[in-house]
Amino acid sequence: IGLATEPLVIEWxxxxVIAFLYTTLIPGLAATLVWFLLVERIGATxxxxFHFLNPFFGVAIAAVLLNEALRLGDxxxxxxxxxxxxxxxxxxxxRV
Incomplete structure (x- = not known):
């Protein structure tokens, strides 16, 4: 709907550009490479x-880079x- 009702304007x-390159290379390319290496080394299961730790790593990185507070709920x-x-x-x- 946005494409039909609003003009496409990019403010370069x-x-x-740095944010786009970072998003493409680090979470996109590097994370995929690490994933395949992990699957090869320790197996898919x-x-x-360990994907379940992604939210924690997101919160931890936000705490370090953006000074977000880590709370008891986290x-x-x-x-x-x-x-x-x-x-x-x-x-x-x-064992279980």
């Missing part, structure tokens, strides 16, 4: 369980996620 700037969420990852890993080893 150095900041826009084990690698997939830490509780990390503990729940880590407990789930531990349960998956132990169940794959037949």
């Amino acid at each position: 700037s150095t900041r826009l 084990r690698a997939a369980t 830490l509780i969420g990390v503990l729940v996620i880590m407990g789930g990852i531990l349960a998956v890993q132990l169940s794959r080893q037949g």
